[in-house]
Amino acid sequence: MFAIKNFLRVVNYRPCFVGLHSLSRVSGVRENALLPCLYFNQVRGKRKSFESLFKSDTDVPTPTKKPVSDSPKHLTPREINTILTDFIRKPEIRNLAADRGLNAKHLRLAFVRFRALCLSGSNLPVELEIVLSDIMVGAALPDDLFGQFMAFAMKIYPHIQCKEELSRICDLRDPAAWYPLARAAGRKIIFHAGPTNSGKTYHALEKFMEAKASVYCGPLKMLANEVYQKTREKGIDCDLATGDERVYCNPENVPCDRVSCTVEMAPLQEVFDVAIIDEIQMLQDPQRGWAWSRALLGIAAKEVHVCGEPAAIPLVRNLLATAGETVEIREYKRLTGLTIENSALQTLSNVRPGDCLVCFNKRDLFKITKELEALGHRVAVIYGSLPPGAKLMQCKKFNDDVDPCNVMVATDAIGMGLNLNIRRIIFVSLKKIDTKSDGKRSLESISVSQALQIAGRAGRFGTQYEQGHVTTLRDKDLNKLKSMLSSFPEPPEKAGLHPTAEQIEMFAYHLPDTSLQSILEIFTELSQMDDSLYFLCNIESFKFLAEKIDSLNLPLRARYTFCCAPVNIKDTIVVSMVLRMAREYSHNKVMTAQWLSRQIQWPPPVPSSIADMTKLESLHDVFDVYMWLSIRFPDLFQESSDVKKMKTTLDDIIVKGLDSLSRLMSNAGSDGAPYQVFNEMFEETSFRPRTLAHELVQSGNISLETLDRLKGNWAHNEMSSQKETQSDPDRSSTSGNRHNLLMT
């Protein structure tokens, strides 16, 4: 390093900084001061009057002979801190940084890292060390650090240099213009608006089946499947396309002109006669809303039938107006009666056949199921993480007049689309854990829309209970429910958007050395949209996976695809399997069903606890991810049909597990975590975060299982340290504190 310093001195570099200092003193910091080398050319040799501050060039010894005393003044951390504080406090510096594209947040973050670099004392760029020395001896001003600082900031935020191009790429102000095929199709849009069970989807589906070429876009795999099945049962050709499954009615796998798909899979490159977009109010969904926006604006069909809540009409109308389109409204009334009862259920002994108890967490669901079984009921259960096959089996059992199972316990997973023979809906609670777009969780009242959707499941047209009833478990909730059910749902205000693979690719072209995670952060920050109509969907899961696979050698497209995989990032089993798959992919290795079996230790044992059941559900998700990837990378994920068979086997194991939920609940988890933990952690009456452990669990930063393992480990450490304490009493306080942190 001294050799370089001395070289710089030999070529007269030092006066450059003196010049900078004097320039900035006259006029504040100016552009030239940001470019030391440029300025160096202008002022070299003109500042001899400052030479007294330095040794003359001829005095500079060669590196080998250089005495230590010739090095720049060695600065203490305190001195460096003072210089940097003076520097960053200057309004001119902040203004100049802003002119250069460094906003307040980036300025702060870059400065924190810059200061860390300066204080680290090692590997400081030579120029930086010299400027700092010059400032210290009065030969330069703090302003003169600006060039060094900006060079450093550009390395951290390379997008600053090509901000204009990037801003153009992530300009999301006119999404309607992204779909020229749809714009050219001369679309007629019909909105079938009505409450649940009003026949709106039924009428739209009639058009779907009559048309020559048509597409149905549903909110759930299960619903896409149901439409596919019903269409095929009528002898009409139809394909199925969900994220993880493609089924062709043609034996040679040639696509036909009709397809039932999940909304994310809506095909935008074909022109259809009729397209159906179901549950359109979902375009406000924080995670998935983008898929409805995309389908609504992008599907190329002569007739687009949109089904959903009337509350969504204004937003749909406004979105379509941006494409120069209008919408025809067809309103529907509920086909069957729905009565709100005048009293709450009060006790589970009042449950009758045809009742469905709705809870908003698995803890309540399992507890109530156990109590009902103890009362002699045969119970069907439905909750979100249950695989679709198992859900359908539970629905079938419940709907079957001959089957002794005639009571259901469900989470709000029944709120959308399922046709069930429910006589009465009983709300166990009106509160639900809500995950905000920043990932924070809190206990909130359910929305009017959710209450209406769920209550609407009672008294289904064409079932044995055409007159529906609804009530609550507890008296205290009944009035609130009545007021919710007599209200109109809150109109969705904005529709979701999401960066496309093409946009990310163009970003990566401009920022070749930037990680996908940073690309997304920059995208989020620079993106512009019409805030009165749109919001950027929550991409935390995408960013999480992007960070995890950052070190793998994957092409950008593959990286993007892995990050889009349908993964619950709180599920450690699924996340670790996705990472393994990404690693194998990066090594170009084929992943067979046998490979997968080895990874997950297939086949699993029969579940003996709720924790085992949860693991089985995770395995099901792993299969889903494999199949999802097999559609996108068929060359490396070659055995989806074998994996599908494994999935069917797993469905059966899970269904059998559901049949003996009470037994499973009585057993401790396979990892030693008793089921009781659920009850303690999520007890509604005491939901407020009481401990750090509670906060961590509620914020999703730690799972209950991991927490239990930690407790186990720490208890073990505690015991060990107590043993040690007997021989070394001084250590007792530390271990005690650590323990209390978790337990108090």
Ligand SMILES: Nc1ncnc2c1ncn2[C@@H]1O[C@H](COP(=O)(O)OP(=O)(O)OP(=O)(O)O)[C@@H](O)[C@H]1O
């Ligand atoms: N005209 C009809 N003839 C026969 N069956 C009908 C008719 N209209 C609706 N149905 C049946 O009634 C049930 C409810 O209809 P549909 O699913 O269309 O309601 P929806 O308004 O879309 O409700 P949700 O939003 O809850 O799905 C379905 O089983 C459907 O097949």
